[in-house]
Amino acid sequence: MAPSGEGPSERIAASLREQIANGDLRAGDRVPSTRQLVRDWGVAMATASRALAILRDEGLVSARTGSGTVVRGGRGAGAASLTRARILAVAIQIADREGLEAVSMRRLAGALKVAPMSLYRHVAGREELEVLMVRAIFRSNPLPQPMPTGWRQRLETVYRLQWRLYRSHPWLAELTLVTRPPLAPEAMLHSEWTLEALAELDLDPHTRVRVALALPALVHGLALGALREIHAQRETSLRNEQWWATIDAEASQLLQGGDFPRLSELDALGAGASGLRGLDDAFELALGHYLDGLTAAAHRTGGS
Known part of the structure; x- marks a missing residue:
């Protein structure tokens, strides 16, 4: 569930993201159109479009000619091959390149091409992620x-x-x-x-x-x-x-x-x-x- 402080487009994106993560929407499935989101959520067309744009930016969905917006293929395989070590490696790469403030669960999910919720099967949250990043750096550079x-x-x-x-x-x-x-x-x-x-x-x-x-x-x-x-x-x-x-x-x-x-x-x-x-x-x-x-x-x- 999205934090209450987020706007309607973020809440819609979070709902769709969760459906992708738990398998209700699978690779190749069509996600609700902007018109359907307008009807289901009672929001403006711009808000519905923004929600789908968020998922596209994260790499979760893509536009397909004749089919509308669909869940990207290969997501299931990506989640299946996801490991804590892989998550940490990407988190450290982002931090090295852009600073610690650039590391977020959403950003990691986009870089790893997985649903954000799948990360929580390996890392409890930001606090644990940071401790694991420290451990990974010291472990790879031992005394x-x-x-x-x-x-x-x-x-x-x-x-x-x-x-x-x-x-x-x-x-x-x-x-x-x-x-x-x-x-x-x-x-x-x-x-x-x-x-x-x-x-x-x-x-x-x-x-x-x-x-x-x-x-x-x-x-x-x-x-x-x-x-x-x-x-x-x-x-x-x-x-x-x-x-x-x-x-x-x-x-x-x-x-x-x-x-x-x-x-x-x-x-x-x-x-x-x-x-x-x-x-x-x-x-x-x-x-x-x-x-x-x-x-x-x-x-x-x-x-x-």
Whole structure:
């Protein structure tokens, strides 16, 4: 049943979609015409036409000369071959290409050429889909076995892998909050490795927990910065260098006033020092400095 907030065309489309999903309308069957929908639902012709257009956009029906609008052939086979793995693969492709906000059950159904209701036989809903997407990414990019020796090597392995995942799948940062992490065993292993590495250092339990939060928060914060840059590029159609060019005159005027001498020094480096490439460099610098700090702390307290 369609949510009550949807309009009449969406409610009509939802009703027809459900009939296709449960087999009441099969491949090749003619769906009600616009005139019949007008009579049955008491709506305007434009509303009935819009309802059928929704189903056409989703790939559920097609216009056939002499037969009107019919259920597309091959839908039953598509639903029969549908698997959770296939759903996740397409969801990740859409998220990688267009962002997490572009992933919806209706969009997935259209891409998979199945009725939206058939997805719910494999995934309970959007919340479960997102957790499964996180698990799929971490599962396909596992931590190496055996575990590297030495606490620093272990931490470098964990957080360089995390950064690669965030850069390959920027939307991942929206689903992996440090303080409210998803219950994804494949991702939880990263935390386990972190705590195992920190156990080699002479840190009190409270400090160990704070470090175990600070490290992923550092990487996650940079990943969110990369995600916002990608969103900005999509919204403005301008790469970082192009955006800086649009504000160059105004920025130069501010810097020439003498109030920001250190920022003026940075201006000479150009826009290449920022943007996504700059964040990659910032990650390596931040991780190295943080681990150097832990090394110094371990030496002061006599840890290994």
